[in-house]
Amino acid sequence: xxxxxxxxxxxxxxxxxxxxxxxxxxxxxxxxxxxxxxxxxxxxxxxxxxxxxxxxxxxxxxxxxxxxxxxxxxxxxxxxxxxxxxxxxxxxxxxxxxxxxxxxxxxxxxxxxxxxxxxxxxxxxxxxxxxxxxxxxxxxxxxxxxxxxxxxxxxxxxxxxxxxxxxxxxxxxxxxxxxxxxxxxxxxxxxxxxxxxxxxxxxxxxxxxxxxxxxxxxxxxxxxxxxxxxxxxxxxxxxxxxxxxxxxxxxxxxxxxxxxxxxxxxxxxxxxxxxxxxxxxxxxxxxxxxxxxxxxxxxxxxxxxxxxxxxxxxxxx
Amino acid sequence: xxxxxxxxxxxxxxxxxxxxxxxxxxxxxxxxxxxxxxxxxxxxxxxxxxxxxxxxxxxxxxxxxxxxxxxxxxxxxxxxxxxxxxxxxxxxxxxxxxxxxxxxxxxxxxxxxxxxxxxxxxxxxxxxxxxxxxxxxxxxxxxxxxxxxxxxxxxxxxxxxxxxxxxxxxxxxxxxxxxxxxxxxxxxxxxxxxxxxxxxxxxxxxxxxxxxxxxxxxxxxxxxxxxxxxxxxxxxxxxxxxxxxxxxxxxxxxxxxxxxxxxxxxxxxxxxxxxxxxxxxxxxxxxxxxxxxx
Numbered sequence: 001x002x003x004x005x006x007x008x009x010x011x012x013x014x015x016x017x018x019x020x021x022x023x024x025x026x027x028x029x030x031x032x033x034x035x036x037x038x039x040x041x042x043x044x045x046x047x048x049x050x051x052x053x054x055x056x057x058x059x060x061x062x063x064x065x066x067x068x069x070x071x072x073x074x075x076x077x078x079x080x081x082x083x084x085x086x087x088x089x090x091x092x093x094x095x096x097x098x099x100x101x102x103x104x105x106x107x108x109x110x111x112x113x114x115x116x117x118x119x120x121x122x123x124x125x126x127x128x129x130x131x132x133x134x135x136x137x138x139x140x141x142x143x144x145x146x147x148x149x150x151x152x153x154x155x156x157x158x159x160x161x162x163x164x165x166x167x168x169x170x171x172x173x174x175x176x177x178x179x180x181x182x183x184x185x186x187x188x189x190x191x192x193x194x195x196x197x198x199x200x201x202x203x204x205x206x207x208x209x210x211x212x213x214x215x216x217x218x219x220x221x222x223x224x225x226x227x228x229x230x231x232x233x234x235x236x237x238x239x240x241x242x243x244x245x246x247x248x249x250x251x252x253x254x255x256x257x258x259x260x261x262x263x264x265x266x267x268x269x270x271x272x273x274x275x276x277x278x279x280x281x282x283x284x285x286x287x288x289x290x291x292x293x294x295x296x297x298x299x300x301x302x303x304x305x306x307x308x309x310x311x312x313x314x315x316x317x
Numbered sequence: 318x319x320x321x322x323x324x325x326x327x328x329x330x331x332x333x334x335x336x337x338x339x340x341x342x343x344x345x346x347x348x349x350x351x352x353x354x355x356x357x358x359x360x361x362x363x364x365x366x367x368x369x370x371x372x373x374x375x376x377x378x379x380x381x382x383x384x385x386x387x388x389x390x391x392x393x394x395x396x397x398x399x400x401x402x403x404x405x406x407x408x409x410x411x412x413x414x415x416x417x418x419x420x421x422x423x424x425x426x427x428x429x430x431x432x433x434x435x436x437x438x439x440x441x442x443x444x445x446x447x448x449x450x451x452x453x454x455x456x457x458x459x460x461x462x463x464x465x466x467x468x469x470x471x472x473x474x475x476x477x478x479x480x481x482x483x484x485x486x487x488x489x490x491x492x493x494x495x496x497x498x499x500x501x502x503x504x505x506x507x508x509x510x511x512x513x514x515x516x517x518x519x520x521x522x523x524x525x526x527x528x529x530x531x532x533x534x535x536x537x538x539x540x541x542x543x544x545x546x547x548x549x550x551x552x553x554x555x556x557x558x559x560x561x562x563x564x565x566x567x568x569x570x571x572x573x574x575x576x577x578x579x580x581x582x583x584x585x586x587x588x589x590x591x592x593x594x595x596x597x598x599x600x601x602x603x604x605x606x607x608x609x610x611x
Contacts, residue, residue: 011430011433014430015430015433015434015437016437018430018431018434019434019437019438022434023438023446026446026447026450027446027450138588138591138592138595139584139588141591142535142539142584142587142588142591143584143587144539144542144543144546144559144562144580144583144584144587146543146546146562147542147562147576147579147580147583147584148580150562150566150569150576151576151577151580154569154570154573154576158570251439254439256439256441256442258441258442258445258547259441259543259546259547262547263566273442273445274445274547277445277446277449277549278449278548280449280450280453285446288442289438289442289443289446292437292438292439292442293437293438296436296437296438296439297433297437300436300437
């Protein structure tokens with residue numbers, strides 16, 4: 001077991017290293033990517049540009065630049081964005097509560113709704129309600145979130161005035177109610193896709209589980225149908241959903257909800273990423289991608305280790 | 318099906334009915350609506366709304382371009398990118414899945430770690446980064462050169478970042494197949510590795526590929542729209558639904574049609590692809606799944 005864990009952890013570091021190299025390379029092999037020209041502005045002399053090159057180390061080799069950037073990224077010292085020239089980690093800290101607020105509400109909503117719909121449609125498989133849920137789920141995964149978000153924001157927010165028109169109010173300023181009131185539309189829009197995915201995944205898992213031997217045994221023991229479903233079927237079927245939920249939550253927290261954040265003007269990590277990437281601002285882009293990669297890889301590794309601890313067959317492969 | 322027909326008919330409609338092209342600006346023109354002459358784009362920059370007649374059926378955008386014509390041409394671009402990306406994913410996925418699953422060992426290790434790397438970065442973040450970088454610089458691989466604004470760039474990006482979806486399940490399947498008797502029989506006859514992969518294993522994984530294909534196209538169309546919306550996909554003046562929604566949102570208050578129309582087209586095409594995918598999946602393999610991210 002110890003060897004398995006060590007091997008997984010080493011693999012994890014390797015993957016993170018590769019991600020950092022790739023992201024850095026993307027922005028250093030493109031022509032016209034030279035940041036010093038944009039930083040110096042339109043009316044700049046060659047001397048000014050040269051001074052910026054020297055000051056920021058753009059005159060050094062790509063390898064040195066990579067090492068320097070990683071050093072700053074890991075220590076957080078002097079890790080400053082090219083365009084706004086502000087410390088990257090300060091910006092991330094400012095965006096984090098916004099993004100986490102968005103993620104928490106949406107994740108709870110999509111888990112509860114996804115599980116409820118999935119369980120209901122699986123237990124009523126073949127019925128009209130099941131069919132209707134399936135149709136809604138397919139529609140849910142086919143609707144682009146930025147389009148739905150823009151329309152909802154316009155009609156429910158601007159036209160009808162039921163909800164505030166995007167934006168974010170911290171709990172410390174507006175209290176719990178204002179915070180949730182502002183986030184209600186983004187939460188709903190963001191969770192629609194996930195509700196569609198989760199209800200369908202859960203439905204098929206439950207239908208598979210119902211065919212298992214241990215369910216038949218439980219029924220044969222004379223347990224009530226209710227007890228069979230809650231204690232035997234749901235317990236086993238929910239495991240993959242919870243894994244998926246952890247990953248998706250991590251994804252949204254680390255900037256994966258770029259589109260929702262942009263449309264509703266949340267100004268979280270996703271918006272920060274979108275703005276920075278548009279200006280080819282390498283430090284923030286590196287920071288957000290690495291943050292995302294670390295969270296995803298750590299969650300994945302923990303899941304693998306947990307599975308291996310529970311099921312010895314996994315360790316062999 | 319209907320969307321494909323519409324996309325194919327786009328040039329006919331543009332030339333004979335609407336009398337314009339998808340990229341022709343018309344800032345100063347006038348049209349007659351209900352016997353009343355109106356500016357295509359008014360002096361304060363508000364474009365004309367849906368006219369429900371031959372020219373400017375669904376109105377104009379801020380550059381005075383015919384929205385209906387652009388919608389149809391965008392359908393072609395979306396379908397081109399969706400299909401090309403899905404084909405790239407399929408070819409790469411099959412190749413990587415076969416190599417990793419059949420040779421195992423070091424080959425498998427390298428390919429699986431590469432897939433881990435792709436898996437570790439949210440698809441949208443990677444797509445946006447690549448999109449912005451390649452659009453600015455274009456791409457040069459040996460004799461092959463792709464210009465910055467080319468549709469091939471989003472197609473290539475989406476095709477590559479989606480490879481994990483297909484390569485992982487295929488690898489698992491190949492691992493299982495290579496232990497089967499018919500593969501062993503071929504090996505005993507002295508068939509070479511590549512030969513076994515192509516003529517023995519490949520036909521057996523094609524059903525899985527078939528199940529994934531419509532879902533991959535649906536996902537690619539949606540991802541293209543998202544990238545274009547964020548400015549990292551199809552570039553102006555080429556039409557794209559995502560791009561049209563992006564510019565439509567800015568005038569949502571005066572001209573909601575500019576946002577609603579491309580979105581409806583997008584939802585309908587992705588929905589029909591998902592329904593086709595669902596039907597194929599039900600018929601062949603109920604377990605295949607493409608992970609969606611937005």
